[in-house]
Amino acid sequence: MTDAQALIDRIAAADNLGDLETLRVAALGKSGSVTALLKSLGAMDPETRAAEAPKIHALREAVTDAIASRKNALEAAELERKLATETVDLSLPAPESVSGTVHPVSQVMDELAEIFADLGFSVAEGPEIETQWYNFTALNMPENHPARAMQDTFYLEPREPGTEPMVLRTHTSPVQIRAAEKQGAPLYVIAPGRVYRSDSDATHTPMFHQVEGLVIDRHITLGHLKWTLETFLKAFFERDDIVLRLRPSYFPFTEPSAEVDVGWSMEKGRRVVGGQEGWMEVLGSGMVHPRVISNMGLDPGEWQGFAFGCGIDRLAMLKYGMDDLRAFFDGDIRWLKHYGFRALDVPTLSGGVGA
């Protein structure tokens, strides 16, 4: 069988698929050498066939195996060669995708809504162009109250001569009256929104955002106000070391009134809310003035409650570390991308209200 061995050696030595195919045809094709041997079996006498058949079949098997094995090897080598040519530079950049942002003021408003929803407060709204009744008079700020002066309040030109000028609301407090008129008592609401004052420097802009909180019920005391503000600020800043200081103060629409300071401490050279190395003013509050309750259309003998008002932009600055209020309203995309929030940073109680 030296011929057979020579054939198998040649198969093993085939260095491409074409040569291998030629060898296969020469051995196993219709007129191949091994096929010829197989055909010759028919002409043999039984004895000879019995002796030759196993050898010839063994040969055919050996040749088939050798071809398959060589084919695998050659194909693997071929793939290797091909893959070697298919390299791409994966340090090349992928197609750019754009990502947008939610403004910090909107984010904080969502955070507030989330926190106060847990305390049972709903969100109320009101117009920004207000009557003087809702913005001032109903809130116990009579005709000559200093805050009604031109230097603080934006007045609108009357649209019909002789009518009382409207104002741009100077606070969200008019929503107190409107919400109570609409919904009656008991009432638990917050009212976030734009407010306007004739003021402009690094920490004051003529337009800014406030949130008003209002509770009207039968047995509400200053103690409930204190707890509500503590609970709110702890949840908002996500810190348990928030310390509040209530100071007696004066607002025409509350009695007693309290200015609320929050303790701060220095962390990495920045003043942050929490601890009590010092105090900063964060909001004004108090028990709703009996006259204001009457102006809501409620009986001050039956209903009482508290109200507070707080700058949303300022809350955002304290929590997220911006230091220039004017940038809030400039629309600079560099600022928005840095201080803004991703679409899916939705504040939730389980995931946290801070992004």
Place this chain on the structure above:
Amino acid sequence: MKFSLSWLKEHLDTDSSAQAIADKLTAIGLEVEGLSNPAETLAAFRIARVLTAEKHPQADKLQVLTVDDGSGEPVQVVCGAPNAHAGLVGVFGPPGAYIPGTNFTLKVAAIRGVESRGMMCSSRELELGDDHSGIIELPADAPIGAAFTAYAGLDDPVFDVNVTPNRQDCMGVRGIARDLAAAGMGTLKPLAVPQIEGSFPCPVPIRIEDPDGCPAFFGRAIRGVKNGASPEWMQRRLKSAGQRPISALVDITNYVMLDHGRPAHAYDIAKLKGGLTARAAKPGEKVLALNEKEYTLEPFMTVIADDAQVHDIGGIMGGEDSGVSSATTDVMLEVAYFTPERIARTGQALGLTSDARSRFERGVDPAFLDEGLAILSGLILDICGGEASAALNVGEPPVERRTITFDFGRTLTLGGIDVPERRQRQILESLGFELTGNEVTVPSWRRDVESSADLVEEVARIIGYDAVPSTPLDRVPGVAHPTAAPAQRQERRVRRTAAARGLDEAITWSFISDEEAAAFGGGVWRLANPISEEMKVMRPSLLPGLIAAARRNLDRGAASVRLFEIGRRYLGDTEHPTLGLLLAGERRPREWQTGKAQTFDVFDAKGEVLALLEAAGAPVANLQVFPDAGPTWHPGRSAKLGLGPKAVLAAFGELHPTLAKRLDAPAGAVAVEIYFDAIPAARASGHARSQHTPPALQAITRDFAFLVPAGVTAGDLMRALRSADKASITAVRLFDRFGTPDGLSLAFEVTLQPVEKSFTDAEIGEVSARIVAAAGKLGARLRT
């Protein structure tokens, strides 16, 4: 309101430290905004004598001094003060001393090549006065080397208290002392009111013709006074209060005002013609006030005038023409009561603020005119000498003793703080309230106290708000209910969808310029007192603000701007919640895979508006496109989206080129406005969805290309194709569009969905024929 500790102690017997007093003031509602002690800030400064003064070799205006600061070693100092000379005794700051007036810490330095080891200081540099004409000159016998503050009596802490508008009684040091005494910080000293016996009748008659504006005018003359400088102690106190000493008479009236919250005025009798009358101003009447400005008056303003002219804007500011001077010998004093509302109105109308106004406007104590006049007269007689006339008390101050029936339980039920009734009574009495049973009579100086709630505040603030226990609100059992209204949820979804689509949320001003508003058809609401011309009109559209923001961004080098804002438009009827959106610059930057940069076009705007309307819950599938969104838009490249021509939900497209030019809008910018209040409210339908089982059979697609006549839009054709067989056609997609010599070619991929069994070739043929026929009705021909 500023005052020093020693001044406070004039009224309050206390051993408490300045810091303890400051903390207590803040705790009871008199917020201390500053507590400073010059002795601490100026501790480093010593008294020193100039030994020699030589001209600086390099500079004409400088001298080189040697100074004896008591250390024994002469110190070399370069000095620019013209009054520096050998022998002068002044105030020396060594290296390391902080100069408050220039916010600078001294160090050893070479000044024009000559070493200087400290500084001789001026009053202004030490914030002791305005004088900066030269360095401080002290008497020659001042102790060299001693601490300057001790020598000058500056070791006296100064409080700066923010008095809230309701507390006029604390616009004087005595009122503050009274509050502190009530809060346990010492004892209020009795008030010494001198008895002034007039030795002659008052020569200047007083009349009141405007009792509404000035119900009471008390006064007296003092003759033979000498109006020199006020005494050192008074000057020191006035300076601690931030007042500049002027002359004895002026200083005394200021002092009484700051000490008792009781403004007064002194007229030079030599400059008056006849008596003084409190009357309404005549229309157009003018007065030159002490601030050297002329004011034109109106009849609702009360003035004090003589027979010839106005001498005083009543309760606000005196007149220049009758002011006292060093030559004054006879003065007429005015201690009057002006009606707060009238003062406020006058002050606002004139834009004039003064210490007197801020007190009268809040309402001074109407029961303190006699005492006020006596204290003022006594000080003048003591300091300026002279002889007092009898007092003239004209009119009746409106002293009203209000009585409140007080349920002491309110302190707990409103203030949340449990204070024994005995303690409550004690607090109220110490504040000057008079109690008979449950009847509480309010002191004449507490105009602000009118109801039980005010009394609760009085008790609570003196006890301290720290003592108010934190009390949880009642909580409804179970998980908190959702509280957001549908409109609020809609706004949140749209906002976050926009951010997810790559848009940045901006917040721009609600007011815009006339020019910007005019370009958008003008705004109906205009500010009467705008802060600037740029912020004058309430916006009728959100786009001007976004255009300006986009331009700023591009000017700063941004290549691509995608901005949106959710806010209100202010139209005649009401305020409309709106989304504005602006795309400017590059949609896609040049990239290695895609080649050249691409700019935005109207279809980007259309993509955004549809996605955001979808997020808003609008019935997007039913929306129609109405070409030409209006005069602010490009007529051929803009459209409204709506459920009908009147029910417009949004507009989008290119800005009108004229408008774009007028507002300097970025070239090629496209925009969107969505009108939230026009979107029909979605019907509430519970949580369960409608039943749906995805079809088991595979959908097939067939392509159709049509030649479309001019005037037929792609949208028209697509709608026609879809309705050719509503049962089987589930989608029609345009995949190719190009012009041919025979017209526009539009090619569609139509998806057919079999329901129960697969389509036969015959069925497919039938549907195809219906599709071709539907297109044919619009004049579109199947391309062959």
